[in-house]
Amino acid sequence: MNRKRLGVVIVTLALASCSSIPILSGLFIDDAQMNQMGVDAFEEIKQKETIETNAYYNNYVKCVAKNILAVTQDPTGVKEWEIVVFRNNAVNAFALPGGKIGVYTGLLSVAKNQDQLAAVIGHEVGHVIKQHSKARYQTA
Numbered sequence: 001m002n003r004k005r006l007g008v009v010i011v012t013l014a015l016a017s018c019s020s021i022p023i024l025s026g027l028f029i030d031d032a033q034m035n036q037m038g039v040d041a042f043e044e045i046k047q048k049e050t051i052e053t054n055a056y057y058n059n060y061v062k063c064v065a066k067n068i069l070a071v072t073q074d075p076t077g078v079k080e081w082e083i084v085v086f087r088n089n090a091v092n093a094f095a096l097p098g099g100k101i102g103v104y105t106g107l108l109s110v111a112k113n114q115d116q117l118a119a120v121i122g123h124e125v126g127h128v129i130k131q132h133s134k135a136r137y138q139t140a
Contacts, residue, residue: 029137031097032078038097038133042082045102052085052105061085061103064117068125074099075129095124097133 052058067082078099089106096102101121111117127133 031113034131034133034137035076035078035098037137038100038128042084042096042100043097045086046084048100050087052087054085056110057085057105061108061117061121062116064114065101065103065121065125068118068122072125075131093120093124095128097123097128097131099128101125113138 014048026090030080062083065081069081075090076097078097080100081101083101086102088104089102089109091106091110093101093107101124103117103121106139107120113122
């Protein structure tokens with residue numbers, strides 16, 4: 001075996017062994033683990049926040065979100081997304097790995113139409129699709 005090949009083999013084995021070292025194992029989180037972290041975080045948020053029961057708000061947000069999701073493919077394999085509206089004056093929305101979307105009613109008072117709401121939800125879903133949470137976790 002020539003030196004170049006030997007070097008490649010050594011580097012490959014060294015990197016593979018990093019996942020078994022506890023301090024470095026977080027650097028190599030897989031999609032299933034990341035999705036589970038998102039699911040767990042979303043469940044915690046649902047326990048702490050008040051879920052909006054107004055049918056109009058829920059249908060409106062779900063209609064907009066589902067149109068975005070219809071043209072979106074999650075590379076981690078999530079097929080069904082959960083969309084929840086939270087009764088909170090915060091002008092905010094979020095999406096989490098594992099197919100979770102949260103929208104605060106405060107955003108609905110600021111977004112004047114479906115297009116504006118879609119821009120915010122699409123932005124948040126984009127973070128999930130591009131796996132920004134995973135990248136941040138791996139560099140933390």
